[in-house]
Every structure is written in C-alpha cells, then in structure tokens.
Amino acid sequence: MTVTEQVLATASASFETDITRWLNWLRIPSVSAQPQHNADCIAAADFAARELAAMGFTVEILPTPGQPVVLAHHAGSNPSAPHLLYYGHYDVQPAEPFELWTAPPFEPQIVEGPHGPRVVARGAVDDKGQVATWLAAFRAWFDTTGSMPVQITVLLEGEEEIGSPNLEPFIVAHRARLGADIAVISDTNQWDIDTPALTTSVRGMVYMEVHLKAASRDLHSGMYGGSALNPINALTAALGQLHDAAGRVRINGFYDGVADVSDAQKAAWQALGFSEHDFLGEIGLTTPAGESDRTALERLWVRPTADINGIWGGYQGAGSKTVIAAEAGAKISFRLVPGQSPSHIIAGFKHFMDSHVPPDAKLSYVEHACAPGLEIDTNNRFVTAARSALEAEFGRKPAMIGCGGSIPVVEGFRRVLGIDSLMMGFGLGDDKPHSPDEKFEIACFRHGVNSHIRFLSDLLDIK
Amino acid sequence: MTVTEQVLATASASFETDITRWLNWLRIPSVSAQPQHNADCIAAADFAARELAAMGFTVEILPTPGQPVVLAHHAGSNPSAPHLLYYGHYDVQPAEPFELWTAPPFEPQIVEGPHGPRVVARGAVDDKGQVATWLAAFRAWFDTTGSMPVQITVLLEGEEEIGSPNLEPFIVAHRARLGADIAVISDTNQWDIDTPALTTSVRGMVYMEVHLKAASRDLHSGMYGGSALNPINALTAALGQLHDAAGRVRINGFYDGVADVSDAQKAAWQALGFSEHDFLGEIGLTTPAGESDRTALERLWVRPTADINGIWGGYQGAGSKTVIAAEAGAKISFRLVPGQSPSHIIAGFKHFMDSHVPPDAKLSYVEHACAPGLEIDTNNRFVTAARSALEAEFGRKPAMIGCGGSIPVVEGFRRVLGIDSLMMGFGLGDDKPHSPDEKFEIACFRHGVNSHIRFLSDLLDIK
Numbered sequence: 001m002t003v004t005e006q007v008l009a010t011a012s013a014s015f016e017t018d019i020t021r022w023l024n025w026l027r028i029p030s031v032s033a034q035p036q037h038n039a040d041c042i043a044a045a046d047f048a049a050r051e052l053a054a055m056g057f058t059v060e061i062l063p064t065p066g067q068p069v070v071l072a073h074h075a076g077s078n079p080s081a082p083h084l085l086y087y088g089h090y091d092v093q094p095a096e097p098f099e100l101w102t103a104p105p106f107e108p109q110i111v112e113g114p115h116g117p118r119v120v121a122r123g124a125v126d127d128k129g130q131v132a133t134w135l136a137a138f139r140a141w142f143d144t145t146g147s148m149p150v151q152i153t154v155l156l157e158g159e160e161e162i163g164s165p166n167l168e169p170f171i172v173a174h175r176a177r178l179g180a181d182i183a184v185i186s187d188t189n190q191w192d193i194d195t196p197a198l199t200t201s202v203r204g205m206v207y208m209e210v211h212l213k214a215a216s217r218d219l220h221s222g223m224y225g226g227s228a229l230n231p232i233n234a235l236t237a238a239l240g241q242l243h244d245a246a247g248r249v250r251i252n253g254f255y256d257g258v259a260d261v262s263d264a265q266k267a268a269w270q271a272l273g274f275s276e277h278d279f280l281g282e283i284g285l286t287t288p289a290g291e292s293d294r295t296a297l298e299r300l301w302v303r304p305t306a307d308i309n310g311i312w313g314g315y316q317g318a319g320s321k322t323v324i325a326a327e328a329g330a331k332i333s334f335r336l337v338p339g340q341s342p343s344h345i346i347a348g349f350k351h352f353m354d355s356h357v358p359p360d361a362k363l364s365y366v367e368h369a370c371a372p373g374l375e376i377d378t379n380n381r382f383v384t385a386a387r388s389a390l391e392a393e394f395g396r397k398p399a400m401i402g403c404g405g406s407i408p409v410v411e412g413f414r415r416v417l418g419i420d421s422l423m424m425g426f427g428l429g430d431d432k433p434h435s436p437d438e439k440f441e442i443a444c445f446r447h448g449v450n451s452h453i454r455f456l457s458d459l460l461d462i463k
Numbered sequence: 464m465t466v467t468e469q470v471l472a473t474a475s476a477s478f479e480t481d482i483t484r485w486l487n488w489l490r491i492p493s494v495s496a497q498p499q500h501n502a503d504c505i506a507a508a509d510f511a512a513r514e515l516a517a518m519g520f521t522v523e524i525l526p527t528p529g530q531p532v533v534l535a536h537h538a539g540s541n542p543s544a545p546h547l548l549y550y551g552h553y554d555v556q557p558a559e560p561f562e563l564w565t566a567p568p569f570e571p572q573i574v575e576g577p578h579g580p581r582v583v584a585r586g587a588v589d590d591k592g593q594v595a596t597w598l599a600a601f602r603a604w605f606d607t608t609g610s611m612p613v614q615i616t617v618l619l620e621g622e623e624e625i626g627s628p629n630l631e632p633f634i635v636a637h638r639a640r641l642g643a644d645i646a647v648i649s650d651t652n653q654w655d656i657d658t659p660a661l662t663t664s665v666r667g668m669v670y671m672e673v674h675l676k677a678a679s680r681d682l683h684s685g686m687y688g689g690s691a692l693n694p695i696n697a698l699t700a701a702l703g704q705l706h707d708a709a710g711r712v713r714i715n716g717f718y719d720g721v722a723d724v725s726d727a728q729k730a731a732w733q734a735l736g737f738s739e740h741d742f743l744g745e746i747g748l749t750t751p752a753g754e755s756d757r758t759a760l761e762r763l764w765v766r767p768t769a770d771i772n773g774i775w776g777g778y779q780g781a782g783s784k785t786v787i788a789a790e791a792g793a794k795i796s797f798r799l800v801p802g803q804s805p806s807h808i809i810a811g812f813k814h815f816m817d818s819h820v821p822p823d824a825k826l827s828y829v830e831h832a833c834a835p836g837l838e839i840d841t842n843n844r845f846v847t848a849a850r851s852a853l854e855a856e857f858g859r860k861p862a863m864i865g866c867g868g869s870i871p872v873v874e875g876f877r878r879v880l881g882i883d884s885l886m887m888g889f890g891l892g893d894d895k896p897h898s899p900d901e902k903f904e905i906a907c908f909r910h911g912v913n914s915h916i917r918f919l920s921d922l923l924d925i926k
C-alpha cells in the first residue's frame with residue numbers, strides 16, 4: 001500500500017466524522033452582509049482555526065476593519081516540496097427569502113437526491129463545503145503521516161460574499177508570509193456529476209448601489225402627480241436603458257478591451273456539448289437573455305453582463321397607496337471579463353445614470369465590489385498534477401472551463417503576490433449557491449476530499 | 464340673534480370638545496390597506512356611528528365584503544327642505560415609513576405653526592378631520608335646535624384609501640335610501656389659508672399592480688448572468704418606457720377622449736396666480752416633471768398621469784448580494800381626466816407591458832382601483848348656497864378649482880344615483896395627506912365647522 005493509498009483509506013474511514021464537522025460549521029450563520037451576524041462570522045473563523053490547529057498548523061485569527069482572516073501555516077515534512085496557498089471563505093450569502101427554504105437554512109439537512117445523499121444548507125457548497133474538502137484531505141494526511149506532505153499556508157477570509165473589501169490590504173500587509181508557488185481554490189464547479197473540471201478564467205465584478213432622491217418627502221400622487229418628479233419613474237427610466245434590443249450594455253465604453261474568443265477555444269467549448277436548452281429548462285426558462293449574437297458558453301464565461309440585483313422604492317405592502325416616494329434605489333452588478341477596467345466601468349455607469357435622469361434627481365452611489373476578470377496560465381506543473389489527480393479520482397479527464405462567477409482574490413494574488421491560482425472545485429450547476437435550498441452532493445464532497453489528497457501526492461511525485 | 468347665529472355660538476362654545484372628539488378618532492389606526500388593522504377599521508366606524516346616534520340619527524353599521532359602511536339618517540325638522548347625502552371615509556392611508564414622523568402617527572399632536580395650532584396625525588385631514596367638521600356642524604345644530612335643519616343621510620365608508628372596491632355594489636343595493644338631492648363631500652382643499660374653494664372637477668384613477676416572474680427560483684448572477692432572464696432588468700426596461708421625452712404617457716390610446724381646456728378656463732386659472740415655482744420649492748424641487756407643453760394647473764387638474772407608486776425585487780438589504788431574483792413587481796397608478804375610459808386604460812397598460820417584455824417573462828396583474836375623472840355642474844342652488852356660506856365665513860369669494868386627486872364616489876353617485884356632488888373642503892396644499900406628519904390646521908377646522916353650519920342655513924333661506 002503506497003502512502004497515497006494509506007491516506008485515501010484514512011479519509012474513507014473518517015468520512016462520517018468529516019461530514020459531521022462540515023455540518024457543524026454550516027450551523028453557524030456567518031452572513032457577512034448583515035451586521036447582526038458579526039459574532040457568527042467570528043465564530044465561523046474560530047471553528048476553522050481550531051480545526052487547523054488540531055492538524056499541527058500554526059494558526060492566527062487576524063483582525064481586519066471587517067471580518068477577521070484565518071491565517072495558518074504548516075512547514076510540511078518535505079522541505080523541497082512546493083509551497084501552496086489554500087484560499088477559501090467562511091462567510092456565506094444572506095439566506096433571505098427564508099420562506100422559500102424547505103428547512104431552516106442554518107439547520108443542515110441530509111436529503112436523498114438523484115446522485116445519492118446531499119447536504120442542504122446556506123453555505124453547503126459556497127464555500128464551507130468546498131473548503132471542508134481540503135480540510136478533510138489535510139486531516140487524512142495528518143492522521144496518516146503526522147504532517148503535511150508539502151508546505152501549506154491557509155488563508156480563510158470572511159468577506160468574500162460582500163466583495164472582499166479588506167482582503168487586498170491584508171494580502172499586501174502579509175505578502176511575505178503568503179509567498180507560495182501557487183494558490184489553490186475550491187469555489188468552482190465540476191463539469192457534471194461524473195466529470196471533473198479545472199476553471200481557467202473568471203469574470204470580475206463591479207457592484208454598485210444607486211440612490212435617487214427627489215422631493216424632500218413622500219407626496220400624494222393626486223396632489224403632485226404630473227408636476228413633481230417621481231423617483232421610481234426616473235430610476236426605472238434610466239435603468240431601463242441599460243441594455244439595447246440585442247442585449248448589449250449601453251454604457252459608453254463598456255466593451256472596451258473585451259477580446260473575441262479564438263476559434264480554437266470556441267471549438268473546445270463546442271465539444272463539451274453544453275445544452276443551453278437544458279440549462280435554462282432546469283430553472284423554468286426557454287429563451288436565452290443577454291447578447292443575442294453570442295454562443296451560450298461565451299455569454300456565461302467570457303462576456304460581460306449588467307444585472308439589477310435589487311430594486312426598491314415607494315409602497316410595497318398589501319393593497320394600494322397613492323404615494324410619490326421621496327426616493328428609490330437599486331443594486332446593480334456588472335460581471336467583467338479580462339481586458340475591462342473596473343474603474344472605467346464605474347465611471348461609465350455613473351455617467352450613464354447622470355445623463356439618463358431629469359433635473360431634480362439627486363443621485364448617490366455606494367461601491368460594493370470592484371475586481372477585473374482574468375485568465376489563468378495552464379502550462380505549469382500544478383495544473384498538470386491537478387489534471388492527473390482528477391483523472392485518477394474520476395476516471396475521466398477534467399474539462400478545462402470558464403467561470404461566469406467572480407473570484408476577485410485570483411486577480412489579487414496575481415497582481416500582489418505574482419502567483420496564479422489553481423481553481424479545482426466540486427460544485428454542480430444545480431447546487432443553487434446564493435439561492436434557497438443551496439446544496440452540495442456528498443458524492444462530490446467525497447471526490448473533492450480524494451482529489452485534494454491525490455493532488456498533494458502528485459506534487460510529490462513530480463519532485 | 465338668528466338661529467344661524469345661535470348655532471354658530473353653540474359651535475364656538477363646544478369647539479374644544481369637538482377637537483377632543485376628532486383627536487380620539489385619530490387615535491384609531493384604521494388603515495384599510497393592511498389586514499392587521501381590520502379591527503381598527505371596525506372601531507373607527509363604530510366611533511362615528513355612536514356620534515351620529517347621539518345627534519338623533521338612525522344609524523346602521525352595514526357589512527361589506529371589506530370594511531363596513533356607516534349609514535345614518537335624520538329626517539330633519541323641515542319636511543320641505545332638501546335631502547343631503549354627506550359622504551366621507553373613516554379609513555386612512557398606511558403610515559409607513561414610521562421613522563419619518565416627528566411623533567407616532569396615531570398619537571395626534573397639537574403643534575404650533577405659522578397659521579396657529581395644527582393637528583399632526585395620520586388622517587388628521589384625510590378624511591377624519593374633514594368629516595369631523597360636518598359632524599361638529601351637525602352637533603351644533605342638534606344642541607341648539609334639537610334636530611337637523613334639513614333631511615340628512617350620512618354614508619361613511621372604510622375603503623376609500625384602497626379604491627372603494629365595495630362601495631359601488633353598496634350604493635346600488637341601497638339606492639332607494641341614498642336618493643338625496645345632492646351629495647356633500649369634504650375631502651378637498653381651500654385655495655389658501657384665507658381663501659375658500661369649491662372643487663368642480665376630479666381626476667379618476669386606475670391603480671394596477673404588476674408581477675413579473677422569470678426563473679423558478681433565485682439564481683446566482685455569476686452562474687446565470689448573461690443567459691437567464693433577469694425580471695428586474697425586464698420590469699425596469701418595460702416601465703422605463705412608460706413616458707416619452709416630453710413627459711407624455713406612451714400607452715396606446717392613453718389620451719383618447721381627453722379634451723383640451725377652454726381659453727376661458729385657462730384665463731380663470733391664470734387669474735388664481737398659482738406659482739409652480741413655490742409649489743415645487745416647498746418640497747425641495749425646482750423643475751416640473753410631466754408634460755412639458757402644458758401649464759402647471761392643467762397638469763395638476765385636467766391632464767392624466769402615470770406614476771409608479773412602488774417597486775420591489777431582489778435583494779434590498781445591507782451590502783451586496785449577487786442574485787438574479789425569480790420575480791419583481793410594481794404598483795402603478797394612472798390619474799384619469801373626464802373622457803378617458805378606465806377599462807380602456809387597463810387594457811392599454813396590459814398590452815403595453817405584454818409588448819415590452821421578453822420571452823419567459825410571465826406577467827400577472829391585480830387591479831386596485833378603476834374610476835373615471837369628471838366635472839361637476841355648478842349651476843344649481845346647492846353650489847349657490849355653498850358659495851354664499853363660504854363667502855360669509857371667510858369674507859372672500861371661493862375659488863372654483865380642479866382637483867388632481869381622485870374621489871371615485873363622485874362618479875358613482877352621478878352614475879348610480881343621478882346626483883352631483885358638492886366638494887367643499889378645508890385642507891391646505893401643505894397638509895401632507897398620505898405622507899409622514901400629515902396635519903390639519905385648527906383654523907381650517909373651525910372655518911369648516913362654521914361653513915357647514917352656514918351652508919345648511921343658506922339652504923333654508925333659499926326655500
């Protein structure tokens with residue numbers, strides 16, 4: 001029995017315990033967007049810190065102006081092995097609307113599905129469940145060998161779901177301790193239940209909140225309608241112009257720097273056999289929105305978007321109220337692709353709004369996130385080791401895919417630390433992160449644990 | 464001392480008691496739009512019923528599918544006198560947002576203002592305060608003469624603020640008992656603190672709620688953005704098209720039947736010296752919204768409008784959430800003028816929405832109100848008596864004005880009962896009905912009580 005086989009056997013034997021640990025972590029409602037959950041965020045950080053300490057890591061919980069960062073280090077048993085920086089986040093999205101959950105979002109349930117049992121809870125997959133795969137892999141190595149096979153630094157933040165406002169200063173301040181050879185991140189998907197994937201591009205994000213104020217108070221629409229500016233009328237008139245008839249975003253300069261996809265890349269994606277009909281059918285839709293002249297995977301992975309994530313104003317209660325509200329607001333996010341400048345997009349959006357509202361509309365803005373999109377270099381030993389590990393675990397070669405989501409830290413690691421990120425994740429397309437009944441397949445969890453074990457082993461073989 | 468002088472003296476002596484009664488009525492939060500206030504609506508109806516019974520009225524509280532109607536009758540001391548139908552409503556608008564009130568909205572405060580003391584509370588003017596003026600006038604007649612000078616029927620409803628959904632069937636069912644010579648309504652304004660007014664036209668209203676559903680659940684904008692329909696994007700894109708650049712409503716056929724104002728009418732309104740600059744300046748605005756090619760009073764009184772009164776969708780909490788919501792909604796009201804058909808407007812709005820949303824947008828509608836606008840005949844003895852009463856009370860001739868608001872019952876009385884309405888109200892333009900810190904001037908209240916006393920007396924003089 002090789003060491004790798006011994007570690008895999010250890011993981012298999014402690015699988016139930018690993019799931020129990022994961023569920024206990026999910027019970028902590030570490031919602032970073034909501035101040036009432038501050039103490040829960042701290043508790044979730046502490047939970048992870050204790051786990052790492054129990055595996056021989058030197059662990060610190062370091063404060064930031066927001067939620068704390070868990071920073072842990074293990075020298076490993078092999079001084080010549082590479083140094084890996086494992087990144088994840090212990091915070092989760094708000095669970096609202098609660099009434100759409102089958103069970104309370106912070107009381108994880110194990111439910112039988114078409115792929116066997118799955119865990120349903122807020123954070124089940126994003127990102128506690130995925131982080132738990134590599135924590136379990138570390139534990140199996142530790143329980144088998146008493147050490148880690150390579151040098152490992154762990155960076156767990158608690159503000160990913162609000163755009164990581166304090167992470168970059170943290171990385172800059174702790175640059176010396178984060179100087180790894182590569183970052184490893186599990187916050188992405190497999191291609192499907194049977195096929196693993198490595199993600200080689202991520203979209204960036206600009207997330208803006210806009211407030212439009214008009215009169216100094218709410219008004220009676222009978223008394224003022226037709227004369228006083230209605231801020232909801234004005235806000236919808238402006239935001240309603242964000243897209244043209246072909247689905248393109250109408251902000252000046254929005255597509256500056258956006259490259260077309262190569263024919264080779266298009267062919268590789270074509271070979272994946274992605275069915276947009278099924279993808280949309282699963283959520284009750286029939287017709288793609290967005291840019292009508294692009295292929296489905298282009299739109300999802302390498303084209304920028306503009307989505308209004310929230311809007312509010314006036315009377316939202318039962319029945320009717322003939323009010324002209326004093327203000328209205330909205331939250332708008334832009335998914336960005338490599339080449340787009342986030343600051344350019346922010347300036348363009350503000351200019352767009354300013355030029356689409358009438359006199360007396362007073363606009364103000366809050367920036368919630370600002371990170372560019374990027375592509376990853378796939379020609380290095382880490383990607384090679386990961387491909388090999390995934391193929392060994394799944395019995396299939398991994399798909400090399402793009403990601404429509406944003407993992408801003410990937411860009412930060414490259415710019416500040418000069419390292420790339422290996423995005424090896426085990427989610428599925430129907431996991432519903434950010435939605436009610438978020439889940440993670442236990443089969444995927446098990447593949448994740450084993451893939452991380454094998455990946456570390458493959459790195460040693462390379463040496 | 465004439466009888467009229469005696470009644471005025473009685474009213475003056477009991478003025479403080481009348482104000483106390485009015486404040487007690489305001490303490491009942493009879494918000495018809497909110498089911499949690501059902502019992503309060505019943506309590507407010509009961510309050511008025513007891514007052515009327517104490518003045519010798521035969522009173523019934525009659526159930527409807529919604530809030531009950533108070534129906535009261537007094538034969539009066541003079542069989543040859545006319546029969547008046549006093550209409551008012553005991554329900555009030557929702558008081559939200561509570562935090563913008565200086566004091567709790569259902570704990571009325573007497574506050575000193577530029578015109579002397581005023582009462583601040585939800586319903587202070589709309590319509591409990593105005594109804595309280597004629598209740599006090601009745602009480603003064605009753606306390607002085609032991610009867611009413613004319614035959615009086617009182618109809619107090621509890622659903623005016625939600626569009627009177629059950630009033631018309633009630634009027635139809637009780638047509639025989641409501642067969643008066645004219646209706647009297649106090650739910651409008653004076654011209655200013657020193658100048659009384661009679662209102663001779665009202666706008667009608669169509670109030671629609673629209674829901675737009677897309678995917679079967681909330682989605683992650685990174686995973687689905689660019690492919691799945693975003694219902695907030697779609698709703699704002701459609702509603703954002705409601706007005707053209709000149710402020711005209713873009714619904715097909717919206718202006719069908721809308722007549723232009725005569726030059727004589729324009730001249731009469733011009734003579735009122737209305738300052739739109741001051742009107743908007745008082746609420747912090749500088750520039751008229753709405754149709755740019757109309758005069759201010761035209762836009763306020765005799766031009767139709769479209770206002771979004773509420774909008775909602777997606778994440779409205781603190782921070783950011785990268786969600787594509789499953790649905791979004793809005794409440795939209797249209798103020799209508801004589802000649803417009805409400806059913807035509809409803810059909811036009813639905814057609815407009817249907818033709819402005821993409822595939823997969825599932826639209827559904829709720830109708831909250833549907834009443835046409837209309838003009839009142841001013842050539843009759845009731846208007847003559849009211850003009851005379853107001854001039855005697857204020858020392859100035861009343862202004863004959865339009866009303867931007869909607870009093871749907873006026874149209875119902877005309878169509879079902881064949882009678883016109885005398886709209887003699889005592890509000891001021893800055894009373895803020897429907898807004899935080901709604902108020903009614905005590906000076907206006909006193910003028911209202913006395914004007915109603917004089918009006919009844921003038922009717923007798925006419926006989």
